Amino acid sequence: MSNHRYSQYFPILFLIADLVCLNVGVIAANLYQFGFLIPDQNYQVLQLLLNVIWVGVFFSSRLQEINRNSRLLDHLNKVLTGLVINLSIVFALWFALEPVDYSRKYLFVTYLIFTLAILLWRSIWHYVIRYYRIKGYNIRNVVIIGKGDLSESLKEYFKDSPELGYRLVGIVDDKNDADERMENFEQYTISKGIDIVFCCLPNMNDEQVKDVIDFAENNLIKVNLISQFSRLSNYNLSIEQFGSIPIINVNSIPLDNMVNRFIKRTFDFVFSAIFLVTILSWLVPIIGLLIKMESKGPIFFKQKRHGKDNNFFLCWKFRTMTYEKNAEFKQATKNDNRITKMGAILRKTSIDELPQFINVFLGDMSVVGPRPHPIKLNEEFQPKIDRFWQRHAVKPGITGLAQAKGFRGETAELSDMSGRVKLDRFYVKNWSLILDFKIILLTALSIIKGDQNAY
Known part of the structure; x- marks a missing residue:
C-alpha cells in the first residue's frame, strides 16, 4: 500500500x-x-x-x-x-x-x-x-477478480477515465489469459500494494467472495462487488435491507430519500412564500382588473389535474380565454379564437402560470417538476407512451426540464408529447437541487427571449 x-x-x-x-x-x-x-x-x-x-x-x-x-x-x-x-x-x-x-x-x-x-x-x-x-498522483491501485465481459468493461472504464485516479494492476482468475490465478490472490494483492478489489460475481462462488472479503478487511483493502445487475445501467438501482436480506430496488429515484424531499419542500415553501408576498400580492389586483375589463368571468381558471402519485388537485392559472361555464376541454391551438387579447399576452409571457405559486405554497406542486397536464390529455397519451405515469412519481412543477428545453404549448403530434415525457422522466430519475436552479435559469432566459410555442 x-x-x-x-x-x-x-x-x-x-x-x-x-x-x-x-x-x-x-x-x-x-x-x-x-x-x-x-x-x-x-x-x-x-x-x-x-x-x-x-x-x-x-x-x-x-x-x-x-x-x-x-x-x-x-x-x-x-x-x-x-x-x-x-x-x-x-x-x-x-x-x-x-x-x-x-x-x-x-x-x-x-x-x-x-x-x-x-x-x-x-x-x-x-x-x-x-x-x-x-499526472499520476492520488492514485488507487485496483485489481479485478473474475475475467469476462464485466471485467473488460471495467478495464476500459479505468483506461478512459484517468482523472478518477484508478490504476488497474491486473485481473485475477483461473483462466489461462488472466494476470494471476486465484490461489495466489493474497500474495499478489499484498505485493502489488492493492487498495481496492473488484469482484465479478458471475465468476465467483459465495465461498470465494467470503474469503476475499475476510482477507481484505484484515488488510484494510476495500471490496466492491460487480454483478449482472451492473448491466441495468439505465435504471436507478439502490440496495434496501429487508431484515438480513439485501434487496436491489431497480427503480428508486432521488426524491424517495426523505432528506431530499425536505430540501426540495423547504426551497419550494420559502421561494413561493417570498413570491406571494413580494409579487403576487400586488400583481393579482392589476391582472385581475385587466382580465375583468376585457371579458366576463372569474379572474382565475381552476382545473382538476393529476399530481404526485396521480392524486388530483386544483391547478390555478389566470384566465386567458373567454368564459364558458362547464365547457369541455379542448387544447389551445395557434390563433385560437377563444384566447382573449389580454390572455394572449399572459400566455406569451407565462404570467398566466404565476398563480400556481399558491399550489406550491400549499404543497400540491413544486417550483420545478413535470408540468401537470389536463386529465383528458393524460388519458389520451398514456396508452401510447411507455412509462408515461413515471412523470407523476414527483410533484408537478410550474416549470420543468421539458419546458426549459422548448417543449411548451400544444402537443399536436405524438412526438411532441413523447419528447416532453422523455425529459420529464430524465428529471424524475436525476433530480438534484442544482438541476432545479439550472431549469429556473433556462426558463427565465426562455421567457426573456420569447418562445414561439407559447400561445
Whole structure:
C-alpha cells in the first residue's frame, strides 16, 4: 500500500476553505451594511453563530466526503443541499432571536457571497484534483477478480477515465489469459500494494467472495462487488435491507430519500412564500382588473389535474380565454379564437402560470417538476407512451426540464408529447437541487427571449 496518503487531510482542508468563504461573505456584508469590517457586538455574536452552524452542517451533511467517481454536478448538489439546511437553521434562529433585530439585507449579502464563493472554490478543487490524478498522483491501485465481459468493461472504464485516479494492476482468475490465478490472490494483492478489489460475481462462488472479503478487511483493502445487475445501467438501482436480506430496488429515484424531499419542500415553501408576498400580492389586483375589463368571468381558471402519485388537485392559472361555464376541454391551438387579447399576452409571457405559486405554497406542486397536464390529455397519451405515469412519481412543477428545453404549448403530434415525457422522466430519475436552479435559469432566459410555442 502507498505510504503517501494526503486524502486524510482533505476534510480539514474542505472545512477551513468553506469557513473562509463564509467569513468572506460576512466581511462583504459588514462593509455593505456598516462601511467597516468589525460591527457591533450583536453582529460579532452572529458571525460566531454562523460559523458554528456551518461546522455542524458540514459534518452532518458529510461535505468532507467527496467520492472520486462523482461528477461536478453531484459535488455541487451536495454542497447546495448543505446550504439549504444551513439557511433553514439560520432563519429558524432568526425568528427565535426576536429581541435582536438582525438585518435581512445583511443575511442576504452574507449568503449570496458565501454561496458563490463556496461553489467557485469547490468547482476549482474538482478540476484541480482531477488534473493532479491525470499526472499520476492520488492514485488507487485496483485489481479485478473474475475475467469476462464485466471485467473488460471495467478495464476500459479505468483506461478512459484517468482523472478518477484508478490504476488497474491486473485481473485475477483461473483462466489461462488472466494476470494471476486465484490461489495466489493474497500474495499478489499484498505485493502489488492493492487498495481496492473488484469482484465479478458471475465468476465467483459465495465461498470465494467470503474469503476475499475476510482477507481484505484484515488488510484494510476495500471490496466492491460487480454483478449482472451492473448491466441495468439505465435504471436507478439502490440496495434496501429487508431484515438480513439485501434487496436491489431497480427503480428508486432521488426524491424517495426523505432528506431530499425536505430540501426540495423547504426551497419550494420559502421561494413561493417570498413570491406571494413580494409579487403576487400586488400583481393579482392589476391582472385581475385587466382580465375583468376585457371579458366576463372569474379572474382565475381552476382545473382538476393529476399530481404526485396521480392524486388530483386544483391547478390555478389566470384566465386567458373567454368564459364558458362547464365547457369541455379542448387544447389551445395557434390563433385560437377563444384566447382573449389580454390572455394572449399572459400566455406569451407565462404570467398566466404565476398563480400556481399558491399550489406550491400549499404543497400540491413544486417550483420545478413535470408540468401537470389536463386529465383528458393524460388519458389520451398514456396508452401510447411507455412509462408515461413515471412523470407523476414527483410533484408537478410550474416549470420543468421539458419546458426549459422548448417543449411548451400544444402537443399536436405524438412526438411532441413523447419528447416532453422523455425529459420529464430524465428529471424524475436525476433530480438534484442544482438541476432545479439550472431549469429556473433556462426558463427565465426562455421567457426573456420569447418562445414561439407559447400561445
